[in-house]
Every structure is written in structure tokens, then in C-alpha cells.
Amino acid sequence: MIKNKNEIDQVIKKFIGKKGSLIPLLQEIQSIEKYLSKPMMRYVSEKTGIKIAQIYGVATFYTMFRLKPQGKHIIRVCQGTACHVSGANQILSRIKRDLNLEGENDTTEDKLFTVMEVACLGCCSLAPVIMINDDTHGNLKPDNISKILKKYN
Template identity: 75%
Template sequence: MMKNKEKIDQVINKFIGKKGSLIPLLQEVQAIDKYLSKDAMRYVSEKAGFNLAQIYGVATFYTMFRLKPQGKHVIRVCKGTACHVSDANSILKAVRSDLHLADGEDTTKDKLFTVVEVACLGCCSLSPVIMIDDNTFGKLTPELIAGILKKYD
């Protein structure tokens, strides 16, 4: 049984037959579960008449789409140029080690945090920068990370 079928049906009904609707449709479907599951993409394909390959193509091309379940809080670690030269790598390392993430994992076992690497967050003067949900933290050092993460539960 598909999760959130009714909610997805509502989104599909809103967009069906409209031109250029695939991206906004997928965005709204993603908002329901915070990610696009394979089941959800398959369902949209069957119900809304989009080719599954086209849906995968869009979902994997645009960085706003997430194909894996997300933690309660999403940590965006900026890897843009300004942050990179301000040693964003050591910030990322500190975040990942504080959360005990193994290589290849980006969500903590308790599903509290998901870490994603992004290009410029638009506040380069504060580099290196991370965002946790809607909050920006800048001028970071690896030593500051544990104290910041502790505030989230």
C-alpha cells in the first residue's frame, strides 16, 4: 500500500493536464514525505502519465530533490568556492565525525540529522558556512560544531 496515497492524489489532481507541471508537482509530492520515494515516483508516473525515466531524470538532475529519507534536521554544509578556501572540508569532517556518520551515510541512525553538501549558500562573507534547517552559522571553526549540534533534538 502506497504511503500518503490520498495526499499524492490531491497533488496530482492539482497539476494534471497542465504544461510544465512536472517539477512543481514533484516538489509538492516531495514536501509530503520530505523525499521522493521510488514508490511515489512510480505512482506519479502511472497516475499523471509521465514517463518514469523522465521523472527519474528530473529528480536526479535538480539538487532540490531528495531520493533518500531525510533526518528531522537537514544540515547543509557549503562547499562553494569561498567556503572551500576557508577550509569547508574541516567543517564537514567535524560535522560528520560528531554525528558518527560512516562513509557513504548521510543520515544519522536516530534519523535526527541529514548532512548534505551544497554549493554557495549565498553568504560567502561568513565563510565557512553551514545551514541547519533555516538557520545559518558562519565564520565557523571545527571546534564550534559540537556546541551547535548539541542544541538540536
């Protein structure tokens, strides 16, 4: 069953038959659904005639696409050079510890947070930096993390 079917159909209609439109099509769908599920990729394939293998190939090749549901709040942990040398890894470890994220798991069980490691966020003078949704938090120390995360609960 496809959620937001009408909205998705409108997006597909906008791109159908246009050359080179698969990436922008998937981006728009992801902005509606927050991720690309297998049923959604199958639906796009049926509607557009694009082979499912091609859709899956694009969705798995580009890091901007997500194949799993995301949390309500997205935490981007900068791993650029300035942040890296200023302790980004300790910040990341502390975030994961506070959120009980183990191994490859990047989303909390309650789907409140998803943690991502990203390249330079463009505010290196504040290193180490994280962004939570559109909010920038800089000059971080591991001990600041719990207090910051509580604001988003």
C-alpha cells in the same frame, strides 16, 4: 501503500495534463513526503500516465530531488569559494565525525540529521558557514561543531 494519499491526490489533480508540470509536481510531492520513494514515483506514473522511466529520469537528474529519506534536521555545509578557503572541509569532516557518518552516508541512523554540501549560502563574510534548517552558523571552527549540534538533539 501511499502515505498522505489525499494530499498527494490533490497535488496530482492540480498538475495533471498540464505541459511541463512534472518538475513542479515532483517538488510539491517532495515537500510533503520529504523525498521521492519508488512506490511514490510508481503511484505518480499510474495516476498521470507519465512513464515511470521519465519520472525516474527527472528525479535522478535534478539534485534538488532526494530519493532517500531525510533526517529531521538538514545541515547545509557551504562549499562556495569563501567558505572553501576558510576551512569548509575541516568543518564538514568534523560534522561527519561527530555524527558517525562514513563514506557516502549522508543521514544518521536515527534519522535525526542529513548533511548536504551546497554552493554559496549568500553570507560569505561569515565564512565558513553552515545552515541547520533555517539557522545560519558562521565564523565556524571545528571545535564549535559539537556544541552547535547538541542544540538540535
